[in-house]
Amino acid sequence: MKSHIGLIGLAVMGQNLALNIARKGYKVSVYNRTAQRTEMFVKNRVRNEEIEAHYDIKKFVESLEKPRKIILMVKAGKPVDDTISQLLPYLEPGDLIIDGGNSHYMDTERRYEELSKKGILFLGMGVSGGERGALHGPSLMPGGSKEAYALVEEILLKIAAKTDDGPCCTYVGERSAGHFVKMVHNGIEYTIMQAIAEIYHIMRDVMKLVPEEMSQIFEEWNKGELNSFLIEITYKILRKKDEETGRPMVDVILDKAEQKGTGKWTSQAALDLGIPTPSINLAVVERIISHFKNERVKLSKLYNKKRNTVQKSDNLIKDLENALFFAMLAAFSQGMWLIAEASEEFNYNIDLPEVLRIWKGGCIIRARLIDTIRKHVSYNNAYLLGSKEMISLLEDRLDSLKRVLRMAVDNEIPVPAMSSAYNYFMSMTEEKLPANLIQAQRDFFGAHMFQRIDKEGVFHIDWEEGEIV
């Protein structure tokens, strides 16, 4: 019997996705560039699942029922192109390749074009949820043609995470829409992680709490409106002890945050499309700053932080909770606006509430507040602040956020995610920004012209009469 589907790339994600598919009753053929990885997978992890291992890519393709459906879970970038090139000689028009890696959406756009010309169907599919998600139910964000999606819809719906709003998978939109949405998902993820880290920083260095105490607070928050995967893992992390030293695990981890690029791509795309995503941008920047450990250590000896201890109180904890909620909402707000703009610009035809629906489960940014956002988001107010309800939600927490920011400033704690959320809100709700002065400066030194408030047209004046001759 031929396999229903094939999967290439047996690192952590590929192994778990293959097992997930097989456990839903499908026969899966697998292949990996390095044979040893395939052997280890079969030996250590495959039990009763119908998984057929192949060590020759031609035989792997031949083992699949037609039209063939092949998921790639290989490293993003050149490995995806290399694997597609190796597959092409054995594929026929109508066969389908699904790239489930974190590919850049422009690469997906190019691959979609190139494969279309050869009659090969292509889906660029964002997969979120890490290795556990891949095994037990990820959030899946496939984009491409509807015809291609129809070929694998049944399988994808079965393997995806389930919520009270159905499986966390939908046809996201045209061409590279799936990878664009996954990229923004990761940008939001970076931002929420940064905001949580800022709260942790205040708890550690101003409130002088130990990780166990922090863990209890995060656990309580997870029962309320902050309920989310990232808050849940945070309280579990803060509780974990290092087996070697007995110290809290978080205390023995070096403060240098790595990144694989999806947050940076989100900021780059936002800057290219002209959509403000300040909190996402700063979350990326803060990871970069974290890397300059030696420089930070040197500078910390040249500047003594002025820092006091602030006692824990119920009011303060409520303020921190509200400030975090504000920052999370701002992160989603910025991300949704970016997706909306990309959908218009690239004709993706993305259904915004539907994207939020598939983020309710399986993925890293799943959070209770997504339900609230879903009720209010539309293309008319994709920036979310366009709805009165959203403004009220933020306004209700504004005083808390201000108090937390003041405390951070007074105690010299960097809080880029929370302060940028505040500034984003303040700029977006400002009827009259000081950009008129910037326009005057531009016109002064570069004759860049300006618009007037009292008549149509663009104008330039000689700002220093007689200076330039």
Ligand SMILES: NC(=O)c1ccc[n+]([C@@H]2O[C@H](COP(=O)([O-])OP(=O)(O)OC[C@H]3O[C@@H](n4cnc5c(N)ncnc54)[C@H](OP(=O)(O)O)[C@@H]3O)[C@@H](O)[C@H]2O)c1
């Ligand atoms: N890890 C996560 O939590 C996560 C979550 C969501 C999405 N993703 C994305 O899912 C994809 C897979 O992630 P991963 O963490 O499981 O693995 P990974 O470390 O990103 O990639 C390793 C896999 O890529 C293959 N590979 C590397 N270079 C290759 C080449 N030139 N030709 C063919 N195959 C090549 C490796 O084969 P060999 O064994 O031969 O080296 C291995 O199967 C990535 O795009 C990743 O960004 C990962």
